[in-house]
Structure formats: structure tokens, C-alpha cells
Amino acid sequence: xxxxxxxxxxxxxxxxxxxxxxxxxxLARALSDAGHSIGIATIYRGLTALEQAGLIQAMHLGDKKRxxxxxxxxxxxxxxxSCGSIEEFFDxxxxxxxxHVASQYHFQMNGHQLLIFGIxxxxxxxxxxxxxS
Amino acid sequence: xxxxxxxxxxxxxxxxxxxxxxxxxxLARALSDAGHSIGIATIYRGLTALEQAGLIQAMHLGDKKRxxxxxxxxxxxxxxxSCGSIEEFFDxxxxxxxxHVASQYHFQMNGHQLLIFGIxxxxxxxxxxxxxS
DNA sequence: GTTATTATTGATAATAGTTATCGTTCTTGG
DNA sequence: CCAAGAACGATAACTATTATCAATAATAAC
Ligand SMILES: [Mn+2]
Ligand SMILES: [Mn+2]
Ligand SMILES: [Zn+2]
Ligand SMILES: [Zn+2]
Numbered sequence: 001x002x003x004x005x006x007x008x009x010x011x012x013x014x015x016x017x018x019x020x021x022x023x024x025x026x027l028a029r030a031l032s033d034a035g036h037s038i039g040i041a042t043i044y045r046g047l048t049a050l051e052q053a054g055l056i057q058a059m060h061l062g063d064k065k066r067x068x069x070x071x072x073x074x075x076x077x078x079x080x081x082s083c084g085s086i087e088e089f090f091d092x093x094x095x096x097x098x099x100h101v102a103s104q105y106h107f108q109m110n111g112h113q114l115l116i117f118g119i120x121x122x123x124x125x126x127x128x129x130x131x132x133s
Numbered sequence: 134x135x136x137x138x139x140x141x142x143x144x145x146x147x148x149x150x151x152x153x154x155x156x157x158x159x160l161a162r163a164l165s166d167a168g169h170s171i172g173i174a175t176i177y178r179g180l181t182a183l184e185q186a187g188l189i190q191a192m193h194l195g196d197k198k199r200x201x202x203x204x205x206x207x208x209x210x211x212x213x214x215s216c217g218s219i220e221e222f223f224d225x226x227x228x229x230x231x232x233h234v235a236s237q238y239h240f241q242m243n244g245h246q247l248l249i250f251g252i253x254x255x256x257x258x259x260x261x262x263x264x265x266s
Numbered sequence: 267g268t269t270a271t272t273a274t275t276g277a278t279a280a281t282a283g284t285t286a287t288c289g290t291t292c293t294t295g296g
Numbered sequence: 297c298c299a300a301g302a303a304c305g306a307t308a309a310c311t312a313t314t315a316t317c318a319a320t321a322a323t324a325a326c
Contacts, residue, residue, distance in 0.1 A: 003322090005274065024312080039276035044313065062193060063283080064312065078240050089234050097227045098249055105220055106254040107211050114247045116231055121239040138292090138303065157283080172305040177284065179303095196312080197283065 002053035008046045010036045015056050021066040021077075021086050059113055076113075080120035082127075087120065135186035141179045143169045148189050154199040154210075154219050192246055209246075213253035215260075220253065 004012070014031055015022060022030075028043045038046075047067055050056045057070040061079065076094075078087040094114065102109035119127070137145070147164055148155060155163075161176050171179075180200055183189045190203040194212065209227075211220040227247065235242035252260070 003273080005321090007275075041277080041314080042275055045274085060193065060195060063196070078235065078238055078242075080240075081243075087238055087240070089238065091230050091234055094227050094230050094234075097224050097230075098247075101222050101224055101227075102211065102249055102251065105211055105222065106257070107213075107220065107249070107251050108257055109211075109249055109251040110214075111250040112248060113250070114231075115245060116235055116240070116242055117244040117246070118235065118240050118242040124239070124241055136293090136302075140304075174285080174306080175304055181285095 002049055002055070007036070007038045007042050008050060010034075010038065011043065011046045012050055012055055015050075015067060016069050016071065019069070021059070021061070021068045023064045023066050027067070061115070076115070078116045078118070078120070080123055081117055082119050082123040085120055085122070135182055135188070140169070140171045140175050141183060143167075143171065144176065144179045145183055145188055148183075148200060149202050149204065152202070154192070154194070154201050156197045156199050160200070194248070209248070211249045211251065211253070213256055214250055215252050215256040218253055218255070 002008070010031055011027065014027060014034070020026075024040070024043050024047060027047075028038065028040055031038055031043070047056070047058075047065075051058050051067065055070060056067050058065055058067050059077070060066075061077075073090065074095075075088040075090045078089060080086070098112055099109065101107075135141070143164055144160065147160060147167070157173070157176050157180060160180075161171065161173055164171055164176070180189070180191075180198075184191050184200065188203060189200050191198055191200050192210070193199075194210075206223065207228075208221040208223045211222060213219070231245055232242065234240075
């Protein structure tokens with residue numbers, strides 16, 4: 001049973017009030033800007049505690065762990081290698097097939113992570129414009 | 134054009150002669166055991182160079198980067214959270230659907246990573262036996 | 267309602283994985 | 297040969313994260 005201290009509540013609120021995929025450092029800066037000065041160790045501990053309590057969800061992207069709200073349904077991510085933006089999608093057929101593959105391998109699946117890498121629509125437009133130099 | 138020095142060749146051979154998903158540290162130890170004493174910085178640089186040359190392929194798993202042979206067809210991974218073993222699979226329907234999702238979002242996909250987490254068959258068997266204590 | 271117990275915090279040290287620096291060594295084309 | 301560039305190895309530096317520990321806050325016992 002997690003204890004929602006003032007610091008943890010601030011972390012949770014910040015995450016719940018956005019659609020971002022936060023890492024610890026960015027979150028600490030945002031909280032600081034919002035008037036909460038929370039030690040970086042407390043941020044890390046709070047994120048871990050909130051994740052274990054199921055109040056936020058986490059994923060690994062590159063070398064850092066990112067956190068987002070857990071009050072939205074499961075989804076996967078399109079990651080833009082140019083601007084770093086992250087779009088979300090859900091595809092039931094992919095989910096189904098994953099369950100199928102797991103059962104074929106007698107593998108007891110308890111989660112998955114699908115990242116699609118590439119260039120987002122925005123960045124594609126910009127690069128087309130930029131090319132007429 | 135990559136230059137295959139003795140060190141890089143040793144790294145490449147070690148990777149090509151196995152089906153493992155190597156991280157830098159484990160690889161360094163294996164090379165050392167095999168008689169090649171290669172500086173850890175050279176290992177990291179070599180892995181990066183070999184990856185850029187397309188001679189090996191890489192993926193992020195948790196907090197470390199893993200490398201494997203690139204002479205096998207694209208595949209995704211089942212990762213056992215108990216013993217750490219990695220099984221490989223390929224599912225054309227999942228691949229297709231990913232392309233479909235990307236095009237729907239006007240996203241120019243140039244790669245993806247699908248990790249399925251869970252417990253492998255081996256570990257499931259062992260845990261069943263262990264439970265009759 | 268004080269006191270003892272326990273949990274949490276924040277500063278900071280420590281760790282893990284990786285990259286940068288730099289002097290030395292190896293290649294290679296002239 | 298020999299000069300120029302590439303690669304190497306030791307190690308410092310860096311980034312993300314966890315551990316330590318004294319101080320503080322919350323909770324439980326009398
Ligand atoms: Mn998301
Ligand atoms: Mn593989
Ligand atoms: Zn973009
Ligand atoms: Zn296993």
C-alpha cells in the first residue's frame with residue numbers, strides 16, 4: 001500500500017496532467033519550475049514506488065526510463081528519430097499475434113514493448129521544405 | 134569502409150560464431166578467456182564501428198545495449214525475466230501490421246523493436262517442480 | 267500527549283554503462 | 297624508409313540510476 005506523500009502526489013499530478021513520456025531529469029526540472037523543489041533521489045524513488053503501485057507506467061527508451069500516465073489503455077509507440085516526439089497507437093491484431101507467438105513457444109507472456117522507429121509526419125514535411133536549398 | 138583490424142575481427146568472429154546477444158562487458162570477458170586481451174574502449178568502439186558497417190546488429194535491452202550476428206533474417210525477441218534467456222521469433226503478420234500502422238500515421242518507419250517479456254518454458258517447468266516444497 | 271518506532275526525505279557518495287581524451291602504436295601510400 | 301592518418305589502450309569523464317546516512321516527518325504505543 002503506497003503512501004502518497006506530498007512529493008509523490010506532486011510527481012503523480014505532473015504526470016497525470018500531461019501526455020508526456022517523462023524521464024526523471026526532465027520531470028525534476030518541471031516540478032522545480034512549478035515550485036516544488038524535490039530532491040532527485042526522491043524523484044527516482046517516487047517514480048519507482050508509483051510504478052509498483054500501478055499508478056504510473058514505465059518503458060525503456062534508449063538509455064533512459066520514461067514514465068507516463070497509467071489511466072489510459074495499453075498502447076505502443078512510434079518514436080521519431082529526428083525530433084524525439086512519441087506518437088501512440090494500438091493495434092489489436094498485433095496484440096493477438098503476440099499472444100499467439102507466445103503460446104506457440106510455451107512462453108508465459110506478462111508484457112511487451114513495441115517501438116516503431118522512424119521519422120514523424122511533421123519532420124518529413126520540414127525536411128522536404130529544407131531540401132530546396 | 135570499415136577497416137577490419139585484428140581486434141575488430143576477433144570481436145566479429147566471437148559474435149558470428151554464436152547465437153548470443155552480447156553486451157560489451159560479457160564479450161570482453163569471453164574474448165579475454167579466448168586469449169585476446171582487448172581494451173574495453175576498443176570493444177565499445179569496435180562494436181559501434183561493426184554495427185555502422187552492418188556487420189552486426191544491435192538492440193537495447195533494459196539498461197544495456199546488446200549485439201548479435203547480422204547474417205540472420207530480421208526477428209524479434211521473447212525475453213525471460215527469470216533466467217534472462219532470449220528466444221527469437223518472426224511473424225509476418227506483425228511486420229505487415231506495423232507497416233500498416235506507420236503508413237496510417239504518415240510515419241516513415243525505418244526500424245522497430247518488439248520485446249515480449251515473460252517466463253520461458255524451461256523456467257515454468259522448474260517453478261512447477263519447485264512449488265511442491 | 268509525550269515517547270518510541272518506522273518511513274521518507276535530501277544531500278551526496280557510489281555504481282554501471284558508455285564515451286572522450288590523449289599519448290603510443292600500427293598501417294599505408296609516397 | 298617516412299610522414300600522415302587510423303586505431304589502440306589506459307584511464308578520466310560523463311550519464312543515468314541506486315545506495316548511504318543523518319535529519320525530518322508520520323504513525324503507533326503507552
Ligand atoms: Mn505512451
Ligand atoms: Mn536475436
Ligand atoms: Zn519528428
Ligand atoms: Zn527462463
